[in-house]
Amino acid sequence: MMWLMCNTFATRFGPSPFSEMVSEVQHRYHADAELMYLAAVIFYGQRGRKQFSKFDDRQGYAGSPPSVGYLKGLFTDFVTAHRIYIERYISSLPLTIAKADHTFQFLKYIAGLKGEQIFNAAYNILNEFEECRGHSLTQTKSLLFVQDLWERIQEGFVHGFATSSLTKNVVPVTEWTDLPLLTRSLAAPVTIASNSMDIEAAANALLEDLVNIPSSSSRFNVVALTIKTEQRAGELHLDIMQLQTVDHVCVFKVTDLTSRSDMLPSLRAILTNPTIIKIGHSIHQTLQTISQALSQPEIDTVLKTRSPPLLDLGKYAKLKGVLNDPSVSLTALAGVVLKRSFAAPQFLPYPWSGNMSSQQNEFLFSEIDCIWQVYVSLSERNSVGLPLQPTQATTHGQLVTLVQGCKPIAEGSIVAPHSGFLNAVMDDQAHTYLALAFFDPNFEVPTPPTPSDDDTNFSTTYVSSNTINFEHWNGGTNDPDDDSDGSDDDSESEDDIYSRRLVFETSSDDVMQGVETDPLGSYGDENDFRTGGKTYPPHERWKNVDFDKFAQWWNAQVNFQPRTITESNLRLYYKLPQHLEAHHKKTISWSSERSTLAAGANFAARKEFLEILNSEDNLGDVLPAILFAAVPDGEQDVSLSSFSVPMSFDLVTARPEESEQPGLESQLLELEQHQEVDCDIAIPFGPDELPPPLDPDEDFAAPGPLQSTTPALHQQLLLPGASVPAPSTSKSPKRPDRKWETVFKSGQIAAVKLYQWLCSGRARQRRFALI
Known part of the structure; x- marks a missing residue:
């Protein structure tokens, strides 16, 4: 039984x-x-x-x-x-791994005393084999009832099966542990106050020191603040307040301050004065806790203002480009900013409401000093991620980051001045690199000359079937042989490379011949390059074309989706100027070879050559998009034509120009601007890793691993102040928007040289096809 x-x-x-x-x-x-x-x-x-x-x-x-x-x-x-x-x-039984927990279910089967339960929980200890290694009935979940149980288990292991303690001399390991320990940097006297009179006297001295600082001094009205709290009887109690300025370090034990009437005047003035900037880690939550614990609605009123006098170290570090997550711990901030290791001792005496030990005091001093050192170190750094100012858009070498939808896309630097066109080079690995430059705002389309019989600039080149062929024309005079200026040099300068001409060609597998037709015949109207539906020779087609219409038409070509291009059997081909002939050396060779193949009867060789020409390895099929970066004058907005499908960009600073460090108010304004931009911008280069200065008169070298790709969308770079309304749904506007021309003639145009991409190759090709 x-x-x-x-x-x-x-x-x-x-x-x-x-x-x-x-x-x-x-x-x-x-x-x-x-x-x-x-x-x-x-x-x-x-x-x-x-x-x-x-x-x-x-x-x-x-x-x-x-x-x-x-x-x-x-x-x-x-x-x-x-x-x-x-x-x-x-x-x-063995106990290498102990798993302990409280159980409540089976206690209802245990008899009580006059119907009342004696125990409320059962504490069971299981080993790694799920065997019971210890058990005890407890009245509550407090571990005080099972302390003797654990001590007996520890004593039982003394007899030959003892395991070294895992709690003695244990140092927590973090990613900042290997850094040197943080040492106090301030030799100012430390004030420790525990009663109301001492706290009021120390706070009054600190307040007078802040108020008496001259406005011209480099020391701002800044006070570092942090607190220590304890949860007692389901309520939050404030025990410690730590404050530090340039000359004072104060530790106030405010456990006895429990109501609104207990709040000291000097302490309230420090916390609510709008001219005193409170800095700290999670400073907003800190002041909310003080307001809740001491019933101070004045602090809540200050926090609800539009620009509260607060400076959160996490957000400040993000403004300086140190990190991307503003909610990191103070230990991480000390490691990233100060390159020092800071962490609270594991077995610090608790609670804070009791008598303070020397170990507790030393930790409180180190913690508030760590906050102060982090602030001082960050205040000496330059801010990043701020909207680019018009003066910075013309600063050569200004590091910037291209941002789209609060996400960094690419990094580069401002090129100023620029010659007004797209420069491209090819490296040894046959990769194409582009420096994004833009047209001169004062550009006027020259009148093309009438081609002569021996003019090779207007010779037709067969590139592929149903292809629109773009060619640069070195325009400058109406006649390339005109030497009226007294010069015998027939070559044109790079500054004159503005005009383009169009040749629309058709071909078949059997016969290849040039047929000059209207390139916009399939979707153009009276506002485009056709006049009354007539077809003009190439040299007459540009006589009455202004820059706005040319930009609109170019945008329409660049904005073709790949699917649309495939369905219409159109391929866009772009040919760079002659001074970049090395870039298209292979393409020129292939063009000559195809001309030979077209005249011969070797259809197999011609078919193989066309397959190579249509493949992704053909670098001649790169069509750079025209990118505009403009700041409108006054209140004018950028209005895009319905032809373009823009994806707007913002330019934000990656490393501001070296200047005198702005004041604290300017830094608070920068912090607000940075929160509005809300993007993760980091410093792309170290002081010794910056690329060499660029010479705008020379061709750009290939500085980074950018891959050439075929663009599908027109991109737009916008400086702050320019807004992009939604494009019109009409297919053909009656006249070009005049605001576009105004923006172009404002002279506020930036050119950016890309150093590296910050997005994946697939996303770059699909959404950010800049090259």
């Missing part, structure tokens, strides 16, 4: 159901015995035999199932007698 009780009680089968189970078993045994008795009487043919006695007949069968009380007493006596052996077995 004890074996059954041990097995059933362990599975929550209590004494009452066990008693019923034993009673049922005994009644079944009585019934079986009665049947056997009757069967024997019939078999032997005996008559006059007595009936079989009933189960509860005390003079006969006398069945007696055990009661619940009897089973409880029997089980209790059994466990008491065997407890010493059970505990010996439990203590002999």
Whole structure:
């Protein structure tokens, strides 16, 4: 029976159901015995035999199932007698990994005292094999009830199976642990105050020191602030306030300040004065906690102002380009900014409301000094991620970051002055690199000359079937042979490379010949380059074309989606000026070869050559998009034509120009501007890693791993102040927008040389096809 009780009680089968189970078993045994008795009487043919006695007949069968009380007493006596052996077995079990937790469910099966539960929880310790290594019934979840249990377990391991303590001399390991320890940098006297009079005197001295600072001094009205709190009886209590300025370090024990009337005037003035900037880690939450603990609505009023006098170190570090996450811990800020290791001791005496030990005081001093050092170090750095100012747009070498949708896309530098066109070079690996430059705002389209018979500039070049061929024309005079200026040099300068001409060509697999037609015949209207539906030779097509219409038409070409180009069987081909002939050396060679193939009968060789020309390896198929970066004058806005499908960019600073460090008010304004931009901008280069200064008169070298790709969308770079309204839904505007021309003639145009991409290659090709 004890074996059954041990097995059933362990599975929550209590004494009452066990008693019923034993009673049922005994009644079944009585019934079986009665049947056997009757069967024997019939078999032997005996008559006059007595009936079989009933189960509860005390003079006969006398069945007696055990009661619940009897089973409880029997089980209790059994466990008491065997407890010493059970505990010996439990203590002999291994315990390399202990898993301890409270249990509440099975306690309802344990008897109470007059119906009241004696215990509320059971604390069980399991080893790595899910075996019970220790157990104890507790009245609450407090670990004070099981402290003796753990001590006994530790003492049991002394006998030959001891494991070294995992809590003694333990140093937490973080990514900043290997850095040198943070040391205090301020030799100012430290003030520790615990009563109201001492706190008021120290706060008054600190306040007078802040107010008496001259406005011309480099020391601003700044105070570092942090607090220590404790949760007691379900309420938040403020225990410690730490403050530091240039000349003072104060630690106030404010445990006794529990109501609004207890708030000291000088301390309230420091926390609510708008001319005193409070700096700290999560400073907004810190002041909210003080307001809640001390019932100070004035602090809430200050926090709800548009520009509260606060400076959060996390957001300040993001403004300086040190990190991207403003919610990092103070330990991480010390490691990133100061290159020092700072962390609270693991076994610091607790709580803060008790008597302060020397270890606690030293930690409080180090913590507030760490906040101050982080602020001082960040204030000496330049800000990043701010909107580019018009003066910076003309500063040569100004590092900038291209931002789209609050996401950095690419990094580069301002090129100023620039010659007004797109420069491109090819490196040894046949990769194309572009420096994004823009047209001269004062550019006027020259009148193309009439081609002569021997003029090779207007020769037709077959590039591929159904291809629009763009060619640069070195315009400057109406006649390339005109030497009226007294010069014998027939070559044109790079500054004159503005005009382009169009040749629309058709070809087939059998016959390839040039047919000069209107390039806009498929979708143009009276505002484009056609006049009355007539077709003009190339040299006459540009006579009455202004720059606005040319830019609109160019945008329409660049904005072709790849799917649309495929369906219309059009391919865009762009040919760079002759001074970049090395860039298209392979393309020129292929053009000559195809002319030979077109005249011959080798159709297999011609087909193979066309496949190569149409492949991705053909660098001659690169069509750079025209990119505009302009700041409109006054209140004017940029209005795009319906032809363009722009994706607007913002230019933000990656490293401002070297200048005198701005004041604290300017830095707070920069912080507000940075939060409006809300993008993760980091310093792309170190002081010794900046690229060499660029010479705008020379071709750009290839500085970074940019891959050439075929662009599909027109991109637009916008400086702050320019807004981009949604493009019109009409397919053909009646006249070009005059605001566009005004923006171009404002002279505020930037050119950016890209150093590196910050997005993946697939996203760059799909969304940011700049080269």
